[in-house]
Amino acid sequence: MLPKRLPADRLRSVLAGGSALVLSLILADVALATECKPDEKTPGVSDTEIKLGALMPLSGSAATGGLGAKAGAEAYYGIINDQGGIKGRKISITVLDDEYKPAVAQQQIRTLVQRDGIFAIAGGEGTPNFLAIVPFIEREGIPAIAPYAPSSELGTMKAPHVFMTAVNYITEFQIMADYVVKTYKPKSLSLVGVQGNVGDDSKAGMDLAVKGTDVKVNYIPEVPGTPDLTPIATQLRDLKADWVFLILTNADTGQLLEAMSRIGYKPQTAAWAGMDDDDYIKAFGSLSQGMIIAEETAKVSSQDSLVQKFVSDFKAKTGKAPGKFEELGWVQAEIVVEALQDAKALTRSCVMAALEGMKDFKTGILPSITFGPEARQGVNAVGLVKLDGDHTVEVVPFRSVE
Numbered sequence: 001m002l003p004k005r006l007p008a009d010r011l012r013s014v015l016a017g018g019s020a021l022v023l024s025l026i027l028a029d030v031a032l033a034t035e036c037k038p039d040e041k042t043p044g045v046s047d048t049e050i051k052l053g054a055l056m057p058l059s060g061s062a063a064t065g066g067l068g069a070k071a072g073a074e075a076y077y078g079i080i081n082d083q084g085g086i087k088g089r090k091i092s093i094t095v096l097d098d099e100y101k102p103a104v105a106q107q108q109i110r111t112l113v114q115r116d117g118i119f120a121i122a123g124g125e126g127t128p129n130f131l132a133i134v135p136f137i138e139r140e141g142i143p144a145i146a147p148y149a150p151s152s153e154l155g156t157m158k159a160p161h162v163f164m165t166a167v168n169y170i171t172e173f174q175i176m177a178d179y180v181v182k183t184y185k186p187k188s189l190s191l192v193g194v195q196g197n198v199g200d201d202s203k204a205g206m207d208l209a210v211k212g213t214d215v216k217v218n219y220i221p222e223v224p225g226t227p228d229l230t231p232i233a234t235q236l237r238d239l240k241a242d243w244v245f246l247i248l249t250n251a252d253t254g255q256l257l258e259a260m261s262r263i264g265y266k267p268q269t270a271a272w273a274g275m276d277d278d279d280y281i282k283a284f285g286s287l288s289q290g291m292i293i294a295e296e297t298a299k300v301s302s303q304d305s306l307v308q309k310f311v312s313d314f315k316a317k318t319g320k321a322p323g324k325f326e327e328l329g330w331v332q333a334e335i336v337v338e339a340l341q342d343a344k345a346l347t348r349s350c351v352m353a354a355l356e357g358m359k360d361f362k363t364g365i366l367p368s369i370t371f372g373p374e375a376r377q378g379v380n381a382v383g384l385v386k387l388d389g390d391h392t393v394e395v396v397p398f399r400s401v402e
Helices: 008-017 020-029 063-082 102-115 128-131 134-140 169-184 197-210 230-239 248-261 278-287 305-318 324-342 347-357
Strands: 049-056 088-098 120-122 190-192 218-220 241-248 268-271 292-295 382-388 391-399
Touching: 020 248, 049 063, 049 102, 063 088, 063 248, 063 305, 063 324, 063 347, 088 102, 102 128, 102 134, 120 324, 128 197, 169 190, 169 197, 169 241, 169 268, 169 292, 169 382, 169 391, 190 197, 190 230, 197 241, 218 230, 241 248, 248 278, 248 305, 248 324, 292 391, 324 347
Parallel strands: 049 088, 049 120, 190 218, 190 241, 241 268, 268 292
Antiparallel strands: 292 382, 382 391
16 A cells, blocks of 8 residues: 555656656655555445544543543544435444553554454554554554654654654644743753653753753653652752653643642643643643643634534534543544545545645644645644633744744
């Protein structure tokens, strides 16, 4: 299913030139588009059904994100099915719990593919757990559409079957740290992050932001679900940083802030996008006032007509108001449905080709999405908000890092 053909105009140019040298140069430099093969054998599609699958943390310290994203996706697919489905077929999605653990994710992806016979991976939530399944995805040639796994290891042709709409944490934390450094003039910064790629990427982004300044960044890695965060809180207090940046699960973030408060350490804070969630704010908002938070999706209270329609449709379908994670799952499903609708046939190669042809797709929830034959990072922009009372206010609109 990997790309196998040149765009027609470039191929004609090569043939007209008749030069083996020119051909070799173009082959080395030109993006190869995926060829849509309507007749290829594809699992997960019958005359009545399209089987999709996703992995999310539905238990453990990261469960808030997974449960919310699951609810948002299921609501959107339910509405599509109520309208007749896609090409006369209803969508079924199986969401398995990976507990935010790479080893569990590796087991569960095999269940989705080998037992359930899914057609594609639709969304998902969590970076270390998703990164653990990427080699299997690529070996099996399964499209993975809009997973929430902001990593510098994704969004490139190193993983051509993965189509990303979440900006990696290098970009996110560079934008956030740059704002803090320029606005508040801190002397030092600390970062507590999930050990591995998540924390490493966040540290790399902060290092880019402070390059050329006297500001230092101290990094403390954390294992998700750590039962007692007092030692980390004490270490942070001893470092005496003006600002503490956080990229932990929602539960761990709140528990760390509680531990910091108990020992009398109350710096200013900044955090990844998950902290702009109503459940987090209700539980830990009193400890997070003034927190600068990355904004990856539009505020649920946005006046954008597409966002207002999402809120209205979600309420009508579920009887509940959505939060940020429900919004995430909804927009993931919206992107999947767009690709399925645009595909010339319901085969994996044709869905890949449809995704590569997605240009300036507007959801209102995300900045406009564009992929291409050699473009797997569909969005490259982050905004910033500030927690004020029981809600957040925008301080920086969506912007990208060149």
